Amino acid sequence: MLRKIAIWLTGALLFMTSCSPNMNDDEVVKKEDETANQEPSIVPSYQLSNETYKMILPYKPSAARGLIVSQMGNRLDIDEMEEGLRRHSKEYYDPGTYYFQAGQKLSDDLLLTWLEEDLTDKQIEDEVQARIDKRKEDKKDVNEDIIEEIRKSVIEEETKGLNPALKDNPNESDYRNNPRYLSHILEQNFLKKNKDNTVELVGMSIGLALKSEYRFQTETGGPYYYEKISQEEMLKQGKQMAQTILERIRKMEGLENIPIMFALYREEAQGSSVPGNFVAKTGVEGSDASIGEWDAVKEDYILFPSDEAKEKYYDDTQIVSNFTNEVAQFFPNYVGVIGEGFYINEELKKLTLEIPIEFYGKGEVIGFTQYAYGLAKEMFPDHFDLEIKVTSSEKLESLIYRSAGVSNPTVHIFH
Known part of the structure; x- marks a missing residue:
């Protein structure tokens, strides 16, 4: 009798062992940009569901980690922006085929530059003149060709901001006519395994967080003012910004031929009890340098x-x-x-x-x-x-x- 019980227990144990997750089934992969002395990357053999992306471990934080918290005023918007972008990415990058990774290509310094206001013509000319004056102080030559080079350099280096330009010492009307549309740019990466067990970046998703209400001050410590932004105007501005971002990404090494999904997110007003929602998205093939038609997204909280x-x-x-x-x-x-x-x-x-x-x-x-x-x-x-x-x-x-x-x-x- 005891022998029968022992056999039964052994069989049950073997059955349970065969059914339990085996961590040895985890895949060991190597990212193309890893060096020889780095720890190997792991892809877990199990995923929470067919609708969930597997993530490469150890988890690598975004190159712009934490920036979203300082740029978006509503915690609900932050969560929905991240989760919603991943949800919409599934239409372009199948979770059964692609691995997910937090954005690695757009750094916080780069994004902060893009999120700034553009420069007015006067501000550009003021900067050109400042550089000319500096050359004269240093007793360096100044001629028409050099001035033109300086102007091109200023435009190239200083006009990266995607938000509308504001003149120096703006008043309430200036703020209302040139609202800060863009709050944040969120990058997500999608990787695929090659036959040699390496993984490479094969797709990106870029989400643009855009305001439905612009809050501003005309002076430090002064009262806050509010300017409503229509969805029509928000979409117009967001699509133009996405095109500019695409052109810039195409000039970055390794991203010249990466498929990219763009999605526009409309934020709720600060303090709202529900988050905002995505309103438009589009996919760009790896060979494309311009965005075609956008698809309307009809979501609502x-x-x-x-x-x-x-x-x-x-x-x-x-x-x-x-x-x-x-x-x-x-x-x-x-x-x-x-x-x-x-x-x-x-x-x-x-x-x-x-x-x-x-x-x-x-x-x-x-x-x-x-x-x-x-x-x-x-x-x-x-x-x-x-x-x-x-x-x-x-x-x-x-x-x-x-x-x-x-x-x-x-x-x-x-x-």
């Missing part, structure tokens, strides 16, 4: 409850409202459900709800989570992803989540 939600998506608003009313009957100290809907082509793809309640014990957490689980099954259709967060003032208490097409949600209660 909607806050529940809100007048916008009621106006655009009345039926969904009613479902969320009915759910809120049912929750209110369970808890007398209930403060309200806050929701966010993500729509593509006016179809709800994901609904996230947060229920902030003051709890007085783990029993209440369990009881309420069971109640909310039942409501979720009964009230929400299964054609979209659903996430319900039950929170207290201290932490996330429980989570109910469900992927589209799944009947029964999954529940996790945190301890």
Whole structure:
């Protein structure tokens, strides 16, 4: 009997071992620009899903790491900009074929230069004159040819800013007529493995974060002013900037023939409860030096409850409202459900709800989570992803989540 049990346990162990992830299956690859004394790069053999890119390890931070935080004012926009660009890249770079890497080609210093304002004609001439005066001080020759060389040099070196030029000592009208459209430029890289087990850069995605509202001061410490930017004007400016960026990238070593996907992201106003969204994208072949047609992107993040939600998506608003009313009957100290809907082509793809309640014990957490689980099954259709967060003032208490097409949600209660 003991021998039979031992055989059974040995067989079960072998079965479980064969089914468990084997870290030795991870691929060891070499990037084309790695030196001989660098550690080998690893590509994990497993990915979270077919929709998720494998990433090369050890993780290499972006060449412009952290810059996005200082350039975009809303944390929600930062997250959506990064995740959304990767999501849209899947149309051009299949996660089953390509590896993902944070952008390595556009440094923070380079991007900061591109994000500056351009120079006015007067500012260019002032800089030319300053360089001429310096040559005279140094007792160097100055003639028409040298002046022309200086002017070309100033234009080449000093007019890299993609935002509109502002004259010296601008007033309120100058700011309003020349808003700072561009907040940030985000680069993502996509690599492919060769037969000799090396990986090389074979594609890029470039996202441009553009303002929907320009906030400015006319003097340090003075009041803030706001200028709305229409989507039409934002698109016009963004497309022109993308073309300029493409021309500059094509002059960079190793990027002359890289396919590039460009996407334009419209930021929400600072302090918004929902992020902005991508509004246009286009792909450029490796041999192209100009951008052709752009595809409109119809995405939207909607806050529940809100007048916008009621106006655009009345039926969904009613479902969320009915759910809120049912929750209110369970808890007398209930403060309200806050929701966010993500729509593509006016179809709800994901609904996230947060229920902030003051709890007085783990029993209440369990009881309420069971109640909310039942409501979720009964009230929400299964054609979209659903996430319900039950929170207290201290932490996330429980989570109910469900992927589209799944009947029964999954529940996790945190301890």
